[in-house]
Structures are given as structure tokens and as C-alpha cells.
Amino acid sequence: MRKWLGRLRNAIRPGRLDYNLERELRFHLTERIEELQDAGMNAEAAARLARKQFGNYTAQVERTRDMDMAEGLDAMLRNLRLSLRALAKSPAFSITVVLTLALGIGANSAVFSAINSVLLRPLPFPNSDRIVSIAQVQAKTPQPHIAPARLKDWNRLNHTFQAISGYYTQDDSELSGELPEKLTHALVAPRFLEVWGIAPQLGRDFSPQEEHYGGPNALLISDRYWRRRFGASPDVVGKTLRLGQLSYPIIGVMPASVAFVQRNVDLWSVSAPDFPYARSRDLTWFLGVGRLKGGVTLAQARADLATVQADLAREFPKPDAQIRTAIEPLKEQTVGGVRESLWVVFGSVTLLLLIACTNIAALLLSRAASRQHEIAVRFSLGASRASVAAQLLTEVLLLALAGAGVGLGLAAAAASVFRVLARELPRVDEIGLDWRIVLYSLICAVAATLACGLVPAIVGTRRSLAGSLASSGRSQVSGRRPAQFVLVAAQVAMAVTLLAGAGLLLRSFQALGRVAGGFDPDHVLTFRISSSWGETGNLKAAGQAVRRILETVAAVPGVESSAATFLLPGVPGTFPVELSLAEGRADSEPKIVAESRIGSAGLFATIHIPLLAGEMCPQESNSPGMMVNRSFANAYFAGAGVIGKHLGQPSSPYFPTAVVRGIVGDARERGLDHEPVPTIYYCGLIMQPGLYFLARTHGTPMALGESVRRKLHEIEPARSVYDISPLTAHLSDAFAENRLRTVLLTFFALTAISLACVGLYGTLSYLVNVRQREIGLRLAVGAMRAQIVRQFLGQGMRVSLLGCVAGLVLAGVFTKVLAGMLFGVSPWDAITMTGVIALVIAVSIAASLLPAVRAARVEPMQVLRDE
Amino acid sequence: MGAKKNDILQGTLVLLILKTLAGQKRLHGYAITAHIHSASDQLLRVEEGSLYPALHRMEQAGWVRAEWGITEKNRDARFYSLTPLGRRQLAEEEETWERLTSGVGKVLRYA
Numbered sequence: 002m003r004k005w006l007g008r009l010r011n012a013i014r015p016g017r018l019d020y021n022l023e024r025e026l027r028f029h030l031t032e033r034i035e036e037l038q039d040a041g042m043n044a045e046a047a048a049r050l051a052r053k054q055f056g057n058y059t060a061q062v063e064r065t066r067d068m069d070m071a072e073g074l075d076a077m078l079r080n081l082r083l084s085l086r087a088l089a090k091s092p093a094f095s096i097t098v099v100l101t102l103a104l105g106i107g108a109n110s111a112v113f114s115a116i117n118s119v120l121l122r123p124l125p126f127p128n129s130d131r132i133v134s135i136a137q138v139q140a141k142t143p144q145p146h147i148a149p150a151r152l153k154d155w156n157r158l159n160h161t162f163q164a165i166s167g168y169y170t171q172d173d174s175e176l177s178g179e180l181p182e183k184l185t186h187a188l189v190a191p192r193f194l195e196v197w198g199i200a201p202q203l204g205r206d207f208s209p210q211e212e213h214y215g216g217p218n219a220l221l222i223s224d225r226y227w228r229r230r231f232g233a234s235p236d237v238v239g240k241t242l243r244l245g246q247l248s249y250p251i252i253g254v255m256p257a258s259v260a261f262v263q264r265n266v267d268l269w270s271v272s273a274p275d276f277p278y279a280r281s282r283d284l285t286w287f288l289g290v291g292r293l294k295g296g297v298t299l300a301q302a303r304a305d306l307a308t309v310q311a312d313l314a315r316e317f318p319k320p321d322a323q324i325r326t327a328i329e330p331l332k333e334q335t336v337g338g339v340r341e342s343l344w345v346v347f348g349s350v351t352l353l354l355l356i357a358c359t360n361i362a363a364l365l366l367s368r369a370a371s372r373q374h375e376i377a378v379r380f381s382l383g384a385s386r387a388s389v390a391a392q393l394l395t396e397v398l399l400l401a402l403a404g405a406g407v408g409l410g411l412a413a414a415a416a417s418v419f420r421v422l423a424r425e426l427p428r429v430d431e432i433g434l435d436w437r438i439v440l441y442s443l444i445c446a447v448a449a450t451l452a453c454g455l456v457p458a459i460v461g462t463r464r465s466l467a468g469s470l471a472s473s474g475r476s477q478v479s480g481r482r483p484a485q486f487v488l489v490a491a492q493v494a495m496a497v498t499l500l501a502g503a504g505l506l507l508r509s510f511q512a513l514g515r516v517a518g519g520f521d522p523d524h525v526l527t528f529r530i531s532s533s534w535g536e537t538g539n540l541k542a543a544g545q546a547v548r549r550i551l552e553t554v555a556a557v558p559g560v561e562s563s564a565a566t567f568l569l570p571g572v573p574g575t576f577p578v579e580l581s582l583a584e585g586r587a588d589s590e591p592k593i594v595a596e597s598r599i600g601s602a603g604l605f606a607t608i609h610i611p612l613l614a615g616e617m618c619p620q621e622s623n624s625p626g627m628m629v630n631r632s633f634a635n636a637y638f639a640g641a642g643v644i645g646k647h648l649g650q651p652s653s654p655y656f657p658t659a660v661v662r663g664i665v666g667d668a669r670e671r672g673l674d675h676e677p678v679p680t681i682y683y684c685g686l687i688m689q690p691g692l693y694f695l696a697r698t699h700g701t702p703m704a705l706g707e708s709v710r711r712k713l714h715e716i717e718p719a720r721s722v723y724d725i726s727p728l729t730a731h732l733s734d735a736f737a738e739n740r741l742r743t744v745l746l747t748f749f750a751l752t753a754i755s756l757a758c759v760g761l762y763g764t765l766s767y768l769v770n771v772r773q774r775e776i777g778l779r780l781a782v783g784a785m786r787a788q789i790v791r792q793f794l795g796q797g798m799r800v801s802l803l804g805c806v807a808g809l810v811l812a813g814v815f816t817k818v819l820a821g822m823l824f825g826v827s828p829w830d831a832i833t834m835t836g837v838i839a840l841v842i843a844v845s846i847a848a849s850l851l852p853a854v855r856a857a858r859v860e861p862m863q864v865l866r867d868e
Numbered sequence: 869m870g871a872k873k874n875d876i877l878q879g880t881l882v883l884l885i886l887k888t889l890a891g892q893k894r895l896h897g898y899a900i901t902a903h904i905h906s907a908s909d910q911l912l913r914v915e916e917g918s919l920y921p922a923l924h925r926m927e928q929a930g931w932v933r934a935e936w937g938i939t940e941k942n943r944d945a946r947f948y949s950l951t952p953l954g955r956r957q958l959a960e961e962e963e964t965w966e967r968l969t970s971g972v973g974k975v976l977r978y979a
Contacts, residue, residue, distance in 0.1 A: 021946075022920075024944060024946075025897065025920070025945070025946045026916075026920065028896070028897075028898065028943055028944060028945045028946070029896075029897050029898045029916060031943065032898040032943075033898065036902075
């Protein structure tokens with residue numbers, strides 16, 4: 002290393018080198034002249050003689066300097082030339098290694114590119130590490146939404162935020178075109194753009210007048226909508242869009258980078274905080290976002306906002322005393338959920354790369370042994386061990402670089418595959434190649450070079466091997482190749498680890514498929530209908546709208562029944578509430594906490610949740626009612642006693658007290674991988690954003706999609722119907738990340754076991770080749786062919802069994818990491834482990850059998866004649 | 869330049885320099901030539917044109933260390949000293965030399 006630095010210095014700063022050299026040589030000359038003078042020569046003659054003896058002075062300088070610089074470069078070029086020649090001589094070997102590495106490095110770089118874009122890169126905003134999400138925390142409900150008045154107070158009273166703002170979204174129909182088009186509309190609090198630190202790419206931000214109730218309407222549109230609808234025309238500013246009853250002038254276009262917090266937002270407009278309805282501290286709707294001041298830590302901001310809220314609690318004890326605040330970095334909130342999965346996949350793919358390297362190392366070892374003769378010749382010609390090893394490593398480096406190059410191509414292709422396979426992954430649109438991925442691949446290549454090449458370079462250049470030149474002209478290799486077999490065992494061990502992981506994930510998936518959800522998702526069509534929060538101002542009309550839609554849908558031929566709900570059954574989502582019993586309840590009894598769902602009366606008939614006791618909610622009723630599931634009834638009321646009781650949150654506008662009408666069966670509402678929990682179902686819905694509509698159909702659900710849409714357009718021409726899909730698709734989407742992880746891991750594991758097999762096969766074949774003479778001799782003196790087969794098979798099996806044992810230990814560690822992602826299997830599932838071992842043994846028998854049989858087929862006479 | 873009788877056999881220069889430095893703490897280039905010259909009873913003379921490239925090559929191989937210093941005559945000179953690596957190299961080269969000379973000697977006697 003020091004040597005290299007010196008050389009680099011020489012190459013970069015020849016001036017200094019020349020000066021030093023000249024100084025050194027001038028000194029030499031002076032000394033020589035002095036010596037000659039001491040011997041009695043006059044000064045002039047001495048100088049002349051010394052110079053003559055010294056030779057051409059500048060040539061001297063140059064020669065010495067060239068020595069310094071050129072030697073390193075020379076050696077490198079020579080190594081490169083030699084390596085290229087050696088590799089060209091064995092193209093099959095070279096191609097195998099390059100492809101193996103390309104697969105290993107490519108897969109690794111691809112996963113790293115996902116990690117880089119999703120986890121490592123900051124969000125695409127200026128100083129994005131200062132952007133946080135802010136929520137209000139209330140003991141009784143999990144919803145994080147904030148009352149506009151409170152958001153305003155927080156922004157006014159805090160000392161650590163540059164700005165606090167908020168937003169909520171609804172799906173609107175834009176009516177200025179021929180057909181209503183559904184657009185996702187974000188309604189934002191003032192200061193929204195300031196929090197993100199961005200300005201519209203075209204037009205302007207909202208003006209102060211527009212941020213007040215009664216001020217002019219104004220709309221910012223997304224880059225995507227601008228391109229789709231207006232062909233990216235620059236004179237879009239000033240055009241108007243029609244949303245419901247209102248028309249909005251467009252004042253600007255947002256930059257393309259604004260894909261947060263919700264990536265599909267098309268429109269932004271202001272939700273004025275001084276809107277009379279917004280003054281209530283009980284009605285909450287904003288999701289909070291804030292930008293910290295520079296130099297403020299998360300802890301300081303949390304403490305600051307907690308103090309602010311404590312002051313508010315004194316001022317408005319009624320709701321605010323119950324309310325706490327929560328702050329999280331926005332990035333964490335966006336990508337935190339997939340971190341574990343991504344690292345698991347990355348770990349697996351790294352293991353795969355390690356296997357590929359080990360495989361190549363074993364290949365190289367065999368090759369080094371057969372090149373013993375060549376290496377011995379080079380030693381005898383005076384090459385140092387370091388230079389031979391350097392040349393061997395250069396060969397591997399060339400292969401690794403080629404592999405990394407091909408691998409990068411694979412990674413680039415994988416980025417688009419990711420975008421298709423993992424649509425739900427946050428920030429998936431940002432995945433792509435950048436300089437970091439290229440750098441990472443290069444590092445992979447160098448690491449792979451060292452991992453594959455170091456052992457063979459050290460083993461291959463042992464002096465004792467070099468001595469073999471003297472001992473025999475024919476290459477004679479000892480039958481013991483411990484290093485190679487250790488490498489094969491290591492591959493088997495890593496393959497077992499990956500197989501165990503993949504097996505457990507597969508078994509989880511299987512278990513998930515077998516789960517009875519407590520409802521029947523087949524033959525159910527789901528769709529959504531645009532609506533705005535403004536409609537909720539007229540409760541009666543909004544309730545009628547839902548009923549009219551449900552009746553219309555139920556009347557479509559082929560539809561059995563229809564329903565509406567907020568959260569689809571079996572799609573992960575949780576909304577626990579704490580309820581109080583109007584009839585009174587002793588303090589000693591546990592609090593009533595239940596998962597809550599709001600649905601229309603027809604929900605149970607539509608998704609086939611059975612009625613166990615009592616009656617269903619009537620379609621129309623003057624007093625609010627609810628259904629509870631069996632778990633709820635058993636947990637809090639000892640069964641049927643719950644019917645007729647009144648439950649609710651007396652102070653909350655969202656959970657009015659309602660009478661319990663009946664008990665229904667348990668359903669896995671929170672996701673198929675979650676056991677049913679005590680759940681209540683509020684009956685009765687009003688039209689509002691976020692609703693899902695369901696229709697049970699006789700035949701294939703999607704076949705009715707178009708007729709449902711057309712029928713609804715007749716009665717509700719101002720609404721758009723969208724997101725039409727079968728309920729089963731939602732259920733399977735809910736496990737998309739799960740499935741992606743499983744598919745990837747299975748793919749890696751299968752690649753791993755194939756590589757390990759190839760390694761075992763290659764090593765044994767090589768062994769058989771070099772021991773042909775011995776086998777021939779043994780056969781000639783009467784050994785049975787079966788014995789030979791048994792011997793080689795035994796050797797292969799010993800290695801792979803050793804690998805299995807080591808692999809099980811490794812798997813123990815790996816599956817512990819996986820434990821949180823498993824469903825219905827333990828990390829030490831005996832069936833999985835047995836299956837993995839059986840698979841590994843079966844394939845290692847296959848891989849060992851071929852070379853073993855070939856060994857037994859050796860013709861003794863043939864071999865002996867060859868001698 | 870024509871061959872001279874006191875030209876040093878190719879490849880032995882390094883050995884000579886290593887050996888010279890092994891006996892001393894540190895020497896500059898001129899002192900090395902002087903030492904080889906006198907120790908060989910004026911039989912060997914090191915060409916400056918070979919000495920300095922050799923010294924720099926040896927420095928890069930890590931066998932010698934070089935540093936600037938002042939001679940007793942108060943002149944700036946570059947001093948070379950042996951590193952542990954150089955010491956090992958010396959032992960190796962001495963052995964090679966022994967083998968070579970004894971081999972060559974035997975051949976010569978045999979002929």
C-alpha cells in the first residue's frame with residue numbers, strides 16, 4: 002500500500018521527484034570530484050572525469066525516475082496481458098465464472114438499488130431530514146387526525162418548527178370533460194408548501210386570501226395530471242376545473258417530486274382553518290406534517306410540542322386533556338414498514354453472492370492445481386510468490402469486473418421488474434441505477450475477487466507446490482483436497498440456510514391460503530365511488546345517497562346483494578376504540594376495547610358472515626344500531642347478554658351510543674394472518690370519501706363491473722366509479738410484499754442449491770480425473786467397481802452432510818430474524834427442516850453419482866497404457 | 869558502453885547493496901559504491917547508472933528505507949538503511965548465490 006502511494010506520488014508530482022533525484026545525484030558527483038581531488042587531480046580535470054564516469058547526467062535522472070514509476074505500471078500491464086491470455090485459453094471456464102458472478106453481483110446490486118432508493122436516499126425535498134409527520138394520540142381511538150384549530154395552535158405556540166401544516170384527501174369527480182373523471186384531491190392547511198420546502202414549477206403558491214374561509218378558490222395540479230390532461234401546456238394557469246358544484250381556477254403546477262405523503266394526489270386546494278365547522282376541537286381531519294428548524298433534534302421537537310399540548314390542555318380541558326402528540330421522521334413513516342423485509346432479502350442475496358464466490362474459489366483451486374506446472378516454471382524463472390499470486394488475482398479481478406458489468410445490466414433490468422412486482426413498495430418509482438449502484442457493484446467485484454481468489458492464490462503458490470517441478474514431469478495431485486471440500490461444504494451450508502428461510506416463508510404462505518377467514522371473499526365485486534367531505538354536512542342527504550347506490554347496485558341483474566364499508570374484511574387495517582356501556586359497568590371490570598368497523602346493514606349477507614343470535618340491523622332505522630362478533634360477546638358479556646345493551650363514546654361525534662342488535666360470527670377482519678379479535682360493527686353509513694362498495698355476484702365478479710358502472714352513471718352522473726376489482730384481489734394485494742419476499746427468497750434458495758450442486762459435482766469430477774491412474778490400478782488388482790462408486794459417493798455425501806449440519810446452525814440464526822414474518826409455522830418447523838435436508842441430500846446424491854459412476858467406468862488397461 | 873572486466877554480474881548488485889547495508893546503520897549512495905569498491909579490493913566498481921535505479925527499486929520493494937540527512941562534511945545526502953524485509957531478502961539471496969557459485973564451480977571443475 003505504501004509502495005502504491007509512493008508510486009502515485011511519483012506519477013502525480015514528477016517535479017518534486019526530479020528535484021530530489023537531482024539533489025541525490027549531485028551529491029554523488031560532488032563526493033566523487035572531491036575524492037579525485039584528494040587523489041591529487043586539479044579541480045577542473047576532476048570534474049570532467051567524474052562527469053564522464055557518471056555518464057549522461059540527465060539520462061541518469063530519467064532512468065532512475067522511470068524505474069520508480071514504470072515498474073508498477075509495467076507489472077500491472079504484464080499481469081493484465083498474462084491474465085487475458087490465460088483466460089482466453091479456457092473460454093468455458095471464463096464464461097462460467099463471469100456468468101456465475103454476474104448472477105451473484107447482479108442480484109445483489111439489484112436489491113441494493115432498492116435499498117439505496119427506498120431506505121438510504123433522503124426524500125426528494127430540500128433538507129428532507131427535517132420533515133416530520135405529526136399525529137395526535139388519543140387513548141380512546143387510534144386515529145391520528147388533528148383538529149384544524151389544534152393544528153393552528155401548535156403552529157402558533159411551538160418554538161422548534163419552521164412550519165406545521167396538514168392535509169387530508171378525498172376522491173373527487175372532475176366534470177369539465179365528457180365523463181366525470183376521478184381525481185385524488187388533497188385539501189391542505191396553510192403553509193403546506195413551506196413544510197415541503199418546494200415551490201410550484203409553474204404558477205404560484207396559495208395567496209393569504211385563498212387561505213381564508215370565503216376567499217377565492219384556487220387549485221394546484223400535479224405534474225402527472227398536467228401532462229395527462231393538458232399535455233404539459235405552459236398556459237394551463239388560469240384554466241378552470243369543475244369539482245362538484247364548484248369551479249376552481251388552476252394557479253400552478255406542483256413539481257414532479259411531490260409524491261408524498263400520498264403518491265397519487267392530482268389536486269391540491271386549501272382547507273381554510275377559519276371555516277366555521279373547523280373551529281370545533283372535537284372534529285378532526287388533518288394528517289399533520291411539519292418542518293423542523295435547522296439544528297433542532299427530534300427529541301427537542303417532541304418535548305416542545307408536548308409542552309405546547311400541555312398548555313392547551315389547561316386552556317381547553319374538555320378534549321385537549323385527553324390528547325398527546327407523536328412526531329416521527331416522515332421518511333421513517335414512509336419506508337419504516339418495509340425496512341425489515343428489504344434487509345432480509347438483501348441478506349439472502351448476499352449469501353447467494355457468497356455461495357457464488359465459494360463456488361468459483363473451488364473452481365479456481367482445481368484450476369490452480371492443474372496449473373501447478375506452469376506456476377512451478379514461473380517460480381523457477383525467478384518470479385516471486387507475490388508476483389505469481391498477483392497475477393492469479395488479476396485473472397480473478399478481470400473475471401469479477403466482467404461479471405460486475407454484466408451484473409449491472411441485470412440490476413438495471415431488475416429495477417423495472419421491481420416496479421412491476423412491488424407496486425406497493427414505498428418510493429418504488431425512485432428505484433434505478435445511479436453512481437452509488439455502480440460503485441457498489443465495483444466494490445462487490447473487488448470483494449468477490451478477494452473472496453474467490455485469495456485462497457486459491459495462497460494455496461496455489463505454496464513453495465512446496467513449486468518444488469513439484471523437480472519431482473515429476475507429469476502433474477500428480479494428491480487425492481486429499483481439504484480446502485476444496487471445505488468450500489463445497491460451506492456452499493451447502495449457505496444453501497441450506499436459504500432453503501430453510503424460503504421453506505418457512507412458503508409454508509407460511511400455504512398456511513395463509515388454508516386459513517378460514519370467517520367470511521367468503523369469492524364472488525364479491527368491490528368498487529369505489531367519488532365523493533367529497535363537503536357532502537357530510539348534510540347527514541340526511543348523504544345517508545340517502547348511500548342507500549340509493551346500494552339499491553341500484555342490488556338491482557343489477559346477476560347481483561345478489563350489495564353493501565358498503567370503510568375497511569375491507571381481511572385487508573390489514575386496524576381501528577380499535579374504547580367504548581362505554583350506557584347501562585353502567587363496575588370499575589373493577591376490564592375496559593371495553595374493540596376493533597371497530599362501520600358498514601351498511603347488508604354487509605353480513607354480502608360477505609357471508611353468519612348471524613349467531615339476535616337480529617340483523619334493519620335497512621333503515623331511527624336509532625343507531627350495531628352488531629358485535631362472538632369474541633366480543635364472550636369477552637365482555639358472557640354471550641347473548643349483550644343484545645339490547647347500549648355501547649358508544651358519549652362525547653365523540655364519531656361513535657354515538659348505539660344499541661346492540663345481534664351477534665355475528667368471528668371474521669379475520671384485521672387480515673387473514675390475524676386471529677379474530679372482539680369487534681363491533683356500526684350499522685349505517687353516509688356518503689363520504691374512503692367508502693368501499695361490495696356486491697355479491699352469481700358469476701365472475703368482474704363480468705358485472707361494466708354494468709354496475711353504467712347503472713350508477715345513470716343515477717349519479719356527477720360521480721365517478723373506479724377501482725373496480727374482486728375482493729380476492731384486495732386480499733392477495735394485502736400480501737403482495739409478503740409474496741414478493743417469498744418469491745425472491747425461493748428463487749435465491751433454488752439458485753443457491755443449484756450452485757452448491759455444481760460445486761460438489763465439479764469438485765468430485767475433478768478428483769476422479771486426477772485419480773484415474775490410481776483407480777485404474779486398483780481395478781487392475783481386483784477392486785470391485787461398486788466399491789469405487791461407494792467411495793466417491795461416500796465422499797460427496799460426507800461433505801454435504803457436514804454442510805447440512807453447519808447449515809442448520811446458520812439457519813437457526815437466520816430464521817430467528819424471519820420469525821416476525823412467519824405465519825402458522827415456528828422458526829424451527831420440523832417439516833420444513835426435514836424437507837430441506839431431504840432435498841439437499843437428494844440433489845447431492847445426484848451430483849455425486851455421476852462422477853462416481855464415471856470413476857467406476859475407468860478402463861484399467863487404458864489408463865495404464867497412458868502412463 | 870563496452871564490457872569492462874569489473875562490471876558487476878547482472879543480478880548480483882542487489883545482493884551487494886544489501887550486504888553492504890547489513891553491516892552499517894545507514895549509508896548514502898556514494899558510500900555504498902566506495903564500500904563495495906574497497907571491500908572487493910578494488911575488483912568491483914558499481915556504475916552510478918545501475919546503482920541509483922537499483923536503490924530506488926529496492927526502496928519500492930521495501931527492502932531499504934531512504935531518508936535525507938547530513939554527511940559529516942555537512943552536505944545533504946540521501947541515506948539508505950536495511951529494513952527487516954531487506955534482511956530476509958539478503959538471507960535468501962545469499963543462499964541463492966551460494967547454490968549458484970557452488971553449482972557453477974562444480975561444473976567448471978568437472979569440465
